[in-house]
Amino acid sequence: MSIEKLMYKSYNGEVASVAQAILQTSANNDWSADAYLSSLLDLLGTKEDLLTSGIKRNKIASILDEKDDIRDNHLRSLFHLINGYLHYPAEDVSTAAGAVSSILNKYGLSETIEENYAQESSLVESLIKDLEAPETQATIAKLPGISVCIDGLKTAQADFTTTFVTYAEMKAKLGSKDSATKIKTGVLKLINDDLVNYLRAMSKAMPEVYSDFSAATAQIIADNNDKVKKRGKKA
Numbered sequence: 047m048s049i050e051k052l053m054y055k056s057y058n059g060e061v062a063s064v065a066q067a068i069l070q071t072s073a074n075n076d077w078s079a080d081a082y083l084s085s086l087l088d089l090l091g092t093k094e095d096l097l098t099s100g101i102k103r104n105k106i107a108s109i110l111d112e113k114d115d116i117r118d119n120h121l122r123s124l125f126h127l128i129n130g131y132l133h134y135p136a137e138d139v140s141t142a143a144g145a146v147s148s149i150l151n152k153y154g155l156s157e158t159i160e161e162n163y164a165q166e167s168s169l170v171e172s173l174i175k176d177l178e179a180p181e182t183q184a185t186i187a188k189l190p191g192i193s194v195c196i197d198g199l200k201t202a203q204a205d206f207t208t209t210f211v212t213y214a215e216m217k218a219k220l221g222s223k224d225s226a227t228k229i230k231t232g233v234l235k236l237i238n239d240d241l242v243n244y245l246r247a248m249s250k251a252m253p254e255v256y257s258d259f260s261a262a263t264a265q266i267i268a269d270n271n272d273k274v275k276k277r278g279k280k281a
Contacts, residue, residue, distance in 0.1 A: 100226030
């Protein structure tokens with residue numbers, strides 16, 4: 047079975063999975079006598095670890111964006127509902143809304159949601175603290191739905207903070223390493239330009255030593271490429 051090159055249209059996760067499968071298959075043999083192949087596999091293992099870490103970092107960053115959007119939506123709901131109450135026909139309600147609006151205006155909607163993650167968190171935490179003041183709570187009680195908005199904002203802020211801590215820890219661990227997509231390119235080149243070409247040659251020169259590993263590698267890559275091709279046909 048000839049060994050295909052791994053398709054460059056493969057997703058980051060697919061390339062990581064292929065690398066992992068190749069490394070697992072390679073463990074069925076002792077390649078210590080082949081210094082070149084051993085070094086290739088060691089390098090592939092290192093790059094696969096980096097790629098997997100990069101994928102995790104990207105995933106958490108994406109989740110963090112989603113958590114921030116949820117937090118922003120709760121903040122918008124609070125501001126918009128208060129603005130509506132400012133025009134309420136009952137004077138006690140519109141007066142209460144004015145008192146709460148004056149608190150919100152210290153922060154501003156667009157000013158808050160356009161800040162970076164850390165600064166927005168600081169502003170939201172401060173806003174929540176202001177809204178939880180006893181005298182403000184009495185005013186909020188006159189405005190149906192506002193306490194629900196505040197509770198939703200508190201939950202969203204706590205959820206964001208938990209995710210942000212995880213993201214910050216991972217970012218600190220990985221430092222300013224390359225993006226997953228850039229790492230993927232390096233893994234692809236290593237597999238296609240080095241490993242595949244080497245196995246193609248050695249499976250012919252010494253089939254008794256390399257044929258099993260070459261066949262397994264060929265199957266792993268072929269299965270991945272088939273999936274990529276099918277995805278392209280659906281597009």
